[in-house]
Structure formats: structure tokens, C-alpha cells
Amino acid sequence: MGVLNQNDLQFEYSWSILESNDPQVIEPYDSTLLNRNEGYDVITFLNHFARTYSLSKENALKAERFIKYYMPQDINKRIDASRWLIDNLESHELEERHTTSAQG
Known part of the structure; x- marks a missing residue:
């Protein structure tokens, strides 16, 4: 089981399963594209990232926010x-703290 489940994610995503983004079909993992709008891609990526770097649920959700708000659009491979x-x-x-405190 992953650190995150579908209900934990903070943003809205499409949840369609296509063979091209089915986590059971993707090989090799690192060279595949990350579709930031597809929930299954995002949650699979975040759970893999969290397991690889021993992240807590809180830090995995922080990574989700960074993907959404800060990651340049030209980064689209999972490894990148x-x-x-x-x-x-x-x-x-510090920028994340400022954004979060300004919203609250």
C-alpha cells in the first residue's frame, strides 16, 4: 500500500485508466511520462517517490503541491x-510556508 490514496490528493484529476498510463503496464518506470492531470499517474508517481525517499504522507502531499504550483511545464518524465x-x-x-500562511 502507498503512502497516499486517492482521497488524500489535494487537487482534482482525471481518473481514466488507459493502457499507456496503467501502473501495471508501464516499464521502465523512470522513462515514462508523468501526466500531471491524470490521477493514477500522479498518485503512482507520488507513492513511488515517497517510498524511494522515505517520505511521510505530509511530505508526499508537499511534493504534490510542488508539482502543481512550481514544477516547470517542460519537465514531463518521471525521472526528471x-x-x-x-x-x-x-x-x-520558505516560499511554500509563505503561500500557505497567506491563504490561511
């Missing part, structure tokens, strides 16, 4: 998205 998150999660921490 993982690298970007690793490089940027800590450096955007």
Missing part, C-alpha cells in the same frame, strides 16, 4: 520530475 523535486523541495520551503 524526481530530480527536480529532490533539487527544489528544500529550496522552496
